[in-house]
Amino acid sequence: MTLYLAFMMKSFRKHLAYRSEVWLRIVIGVIWVGIQVAIWDALIGSGEVDGISLRNMITYAILNTVISLSLMDRTLSEVDQKIRSGDISVELIKPFNYMLTVFADQLGRSLFIATFTVVPTVAVTALLFGFQLPASVGHFLAFGCAMGLALAISFATSCMIVMFAFYFLATFHFQWAMGALKTLFAGSLVPFWFYPSQLRAVAELLPFQFLGFFPAATWMGELPDSDIVRQLLLGLGWAVALLGFCAWLWSRITWRLVVQGG
Amino acid sequence: MPVSIFWHFVRLRLRERLEYRGAFLIGLVSQGLGYAADFTVMWILVHRFGSLGGWNWEEIAFLYSLNLMSYAIGAAFTYSPMTELETMVQRGTFDGVLIRPLNPYASLTAQMFNVGYLGHILIALGILVWSVNQLAIDWTMGRVVFLLAAIAGASLIQAAILTLLGAWSISLVRAQYLFGFAGSLRSFVTYPITIYATAIQVTLTVIVPFAFVNFYPAAVLLGKKGQVFPGWVGWLTPLVGVGAFLLAYRVWMRGIDRYQGAGG
Numbered sequence: 001m002t003l004y005l006a007f008m009m010k011s012f013r014k015h016l017a018y019r020s021e022v023w024l025r026i027v028i029g030v031i032w033v034g035i036q037v038a039i040w041d042a043l044i045g046s047g048e049v050d051g052i053s054l055r056n057m058i059t060y061a062i063l064n065t066v067i068s069l070s071l072m073d074r075t076l077s078e079v080d081q082k083i084r085s086g087d088i089s090v091e092l093i094k095p096f097n098y099m100l101t102v103f104a105d106q107l108g109r110s111l112f113i114a115t116f117t118v119v120p121t122v123a124v125t126a127l128l129f130g131f132q133l134p135a136s137v138g139h140f141l142a143f144g145c146a147m148g149l150a151l152a153i154s155f156a157t158s159c160m161i162v163m164f165a166f167y168f169l170a171t172f173h174f175q176w177a178m179g180a181l182k183t184l185f186a187g188s189l190v191p192f193w194f195y196p197s198q199l200r201a202v203a204e205l206l207p208f209q210f211l212g213f214f215p216a217a218t219w220m221g222e223l224p225d226s227d228i229v230r231q232l233l234l235g236l237g238w239a240v241a242l243l244g245f246c247a248w249l250w251s252r253i254t255w256r257l258v259v260q261g262g
Numbered sequence: 263m264p265v266s267i268f269w270h271f272v273r274l275r276l277r278e279r280l281e282y283r284g285a286f287l288i289g290l291v292s293q294g295l296g297y298a299a300d301f302t303v304m305w306i307l308v309h310r311f312g313s314l315g316g317w318n319w320e321e322i323a324f325l326y327s328l329n330l331m332s333y334a335i336g337a338a339f340t341y342s343p344m345t346e347l348e349t350m351v352q353r354g355t356f357d358g359v360l361i362r363p364l365n366p367y368a369s370l371t372a373q374m375f376n377v378g379y380l381g382h383i384l385i386a387l388g389i390l391v392w393s394v395n396q397l398a399i400d401w402t403m404g405r406v407v408f409l410l411a412a413i414a415g416a417s418l419i420q421a422a423i424l425t426l427l428g429a430w431s432i433s434l435v436r437a438q439y440l441f442g443f444a445g446s447l448r449s450f451v452t453y454p455i456t457i458y459a460t461a462i463q464v465t466l467t468v469i470v471p472f473a474f475v476n477f478y479p480a481a482v483l484l485g486k487k488g489q490v491f492p493g494w495v496g497w498l499t500p501l502v503g504v505g506a507f508l509l510a511y512r513v514w515m516r517g518i519d520r521y522q523g524a525g526g
Contacts, residue, residue: 028442031446031450034462043307043314173288174292177295179299180298183300184303189303196306
């Protein structure tokens with residue numbers, strides 16, 4: 001456990017070295033929020049649609065922008081490269097679980113982003129456009145749980161893609177396909193309450209809602225308490241299932257691994 | 263560099279890539295899925311509210327197709343060479359391009375032509391044809407010629423911006439993240455620029471002319487008003503494209519002149 005904690009802290013410190021990237025991420029985050037504010041201003045203006053005001057949508061846009069930033073979905077490129085180059089074999093003979101070190105590394109990155117990107121981005125956009133605090137302490141705690149699920153699910157989905165690379169030797173297509181599912185079913189840009197009802201029903205069963213819509217709507221107190229509890233349980237089920245599938249896939253892969261060349 | 267050699271290089275590259283037909287087709291399908299999802303979310307948004315900034319769904323789709331089409335054409339030639347320039351400089355392979363008796367810009371863009379963007383072009387063409395059919399534009403010969411010239415100009419603008427970033431990565435060694443930044447600026451023009459504040463409209467017109475990629479030509483053809491600049495600037499799209507491209511090309515070549523190698 002202390003070993004993986006050390007990996008996490010190492011990753012945190014590693015990211016401290018890239019200061020210009022931090023600035024750029026904040027600027028991109030603010031621009032992205034600005035675009036969304038302009039869109040919702042054009043669509044809603046000073047009125048309300050379905051009980052949602054411009055002020056609500058600004059908060060929704062800020063939350064979704066920072067949630068996307070902190071997800072653990074950057075595992076891909078590094079592991080993918082190691083699989084292609086065969087360096088993965090070196091990782092496998094080390095006396096610890098490689099996937100757990102990747103997890104610790106990603107968690108360190110998310111922690112870094114939360115401190116040095118999410119906080120300043122929220123501060124700047126809150127000053128520029130305004131931002132609503134969580135609906136209540138209870139909602140804030142539920143948001144925390146939802147973010148835990150978001151991290152677990154984003155890690156599991158990106159791990160799955162990486163592991164497909166062992167079978168198909170390319171992850172590019174799966175990344176696009178997974179990206180498509182996220183675009184449609186995470187609700188990061190358009191919240192589910194503006195979705196056609198059948199599509200919303202589908203989206204509320206899938207795990208992608210935890211990567212955008214669900215944590216944001218929970219923070220804002222836009223969901224009834226019973227729905228929050230039910231969806232949190234559903235998310236827990238998805239997280240366990242997806243992580244379990246990854247663990248199973250990983251154990252199979254390490255048995256059948258043949259490194260090219262070498 | 264003679265044009266025939268340029269196209270010969272592109273053809274060789276195409277044949278090389280299309281050897282892997284399965285991978286190419288799967289790539290096409292997965293990209294198609296990505297854009298379909300993008301497009302569906304926009305449809306949900308515009309459909310729910312009826313219109314966005316006074317533009318209806320067909321008009322937004324037209325805007326979207328012009329952006330995607332010009333990006334795909336411009337990026338097919340410039341994306342790979344400009345993003346990989348940094349690695350080429352670090353590895354020293356860039357020096358090999360410079361000692362050929364050919365224009366380095368032309369030979370790089372031809373040789374590293376990215377076939378993957380053909381999928382984008384097909385998708386954009388599909389949306390363009392569909393939206394043009396829905397829209398009540400009086401298609402005179404002049405307007406058809408203008409649309410084609412505008413797409414060419416828009417592609418040159420997209421290529422110019424990628425080229426400028428490439429020029430940057432010759433002198434600045436870590437410029438990779440600038441491409442992400444340009445991408446987020448480009449997402450402004452997914453929507454009609456009239457929904458943005460004056461300062462942003464001016465920036466997108468004068469400093470980073472992304473608005474010429476789709477908004478101005480579309481506004482001219484659809485007779486849209488409300489932007490900060492007069493509507494007729496849309497007719498200038500082909501000229502802006504040529505101008506922006508020549509400027510970026512000059513900057514890139516000057517970067518090459520000052521290039522000293524990464525040591526070693």
